[in-house]
Amino acid sequence: MAALVGLLVGPSLRAAETAKTIKIGAIFSVTGPAAFLGAPEEKTARMFIDQLNAKGGLLGAKLELVLKDSAASSEKTVSFAKQLIEEEKVLAIIGPSTSGETLAIKNLCEENKMLLISCAAAETIVNPVARYVFKTPQKDSQAVIWIYRTMKDKGITKIAVLSSNSGFGAAGKKQLEDIAKTEGIEIVANEVYDRAATDLTDVLTKVKSAAGVQAVVNWSIEPAQSLVAKNMKQIGLDVPLFQSHGFGNRKYAEQAGVAAEGILFPAGRLLVVDELPRTHPQRRLLAAYKRDYEALYKEDVSTFGGHAYDALLIITEAIRKAGSTDRDKVRDAIENLKGLVGTAGIFNFSPTDHTGLALDAFEMLTVKGGKFCLYKK
């Protein structure tokens, strides 16, 4: 329907807008330590743009994606952002993949009035709100609340917190510490490990020796997520393991093998689309994205690719609503988007909420038989 509108509106606008292409910049860490975020994001973005162009583009113009690989380096991200703003003069930038990189260019984009739709999760990206900066993943604090509430259901009050020394790990650690008290959870061990760690048995031995640990929460986006699971079993630390929403990649569950069984983590519904009721508003979009992505790239979808999908969905929807490629009009249109069905949830933006997702965007998932499924109490 939307594409149809685009086709009908297209020709009349073409005269006014001189039918140029709409340039969208993308900064993803396609290679480097955060490649498992950036690679599916980049693939998703290319697929999204190709699909949209095949349907005739937007407002009669074709979309062009200007892709940059930051390799998870904040320095590179800053120079790419400058390039996209000053030389490429893109309409908006999607990405970066990690919170650290996003925070490195948050002010830059705000000062240059450049629309930035980040695919990273940290709360600080949208809090305090910057007029031109939005993000698509669910908030860390929402993930933490889901974890703590699930713990309370299971009667767990004393926990150990592990996090990696990355932007994502640090942001999660802070939320875990901040929210613990209000949710009645006591953190009895709290350790930060190196993001490139290859063995965590020593850190977990320390956790094991701390008194009364009933569960472990690990907050990282690195392969260390599988290490924690394996090492816990190996040293005989038999308590439930909770992971962040960064666990939403089947690869990690595979890497941890049978050690992944029973891991609990909050995530969007993309990973459990087959379990959703037929009437669920997200089901059609999720199933289509999963089918197209897996057919095109011959690999499993991850929630991370979904963040890029949502970023492009938000921009294109806002351009349609605004009926223009004027950046300020598009920005205003984003703040007025309500009930937009995306992969991460249903977006309701406002001038004070630049994430647009509520607590119900998450589900608690678990690993059963090597597969992600909904956690049922």
Next chain:
Amino acid sequence: MDHGSLALQYLLSGITKGSIYAVVAIGFNLIFNATGVLNFAQGEFVMLGGMLAVTLTHFVSLPVAVTGAVLAVTLVGCALELLFFRPLRRHSVLLMIVITIGLSIVIQEAALHLWDEKVRSLPYFTGNEVSSVKMLGAAISPQVLWVLGTVALAVVGLHVFLKFTLQGRAMRACSSNPEAAMLAGINTANMRTLSFGLSAGLGALAGCVISPITMTHYEMGAPLAIKGFAAAILGGLGNPMGAVVGGLLVGVLEAVAVSRLPAGYNDVAAFAVLLLVLFVRPHGLFGSLAAEQAREC
């Protein structure tokens, strides 16, 4: 957990990490002895070994895959020497060290394009991700025993090779006095190639046995090279057996640091001790001044 078994658990954790550093450190030493070059691409051999073995397991059984990967990386090591170091022999050692850093980056990028950015791993040699062996109250993965056993065998094998075989003696002769070795009819150029091959093969073997524990990805080499280098310096450059002690020491120090300090400080502790040792013994724990001076002539 009581104090004894807790200490043992930390110790085992340290020894696991340390044995990997030790193998990388031995690789540094072998090449340093034969050529005077510090090969900073040493960690890439570990990565290549793991990557190749993972790929080969799709076609052949695990033991064949590991053997194949080790042989292939050995050839890669020899090829690097023949292609880069032999023609540039006349240049300064410093230049060649810079070349190894360049090679390390090239190998990483090549691995990224040959494979991809994803993390992969070999299956556990015995048991699986959750099996553990209990000993005196501590528990470890059976794969740790594979790592320790393999590293121990490799070290003993290398020792026997260097001490008792003609080739091994020739290699040592080259390192203690290249001119005299040449006069005695030893083909020093070939010995240098052999040292690259040997050190590459050792690294690849380590890469295979640690793959189930640490997982393998294209960027894993560089951090290992740094730790391995620290271990080699600590043990004393030029002494492969010193490297074993150095590696284990760095690993155990890290584990001890974790038990007493926040986990983020483990590198600080390990490197602080390294600095202290170097202040007192600039040639490392087991390095000899004489060997180094002989090399520099």
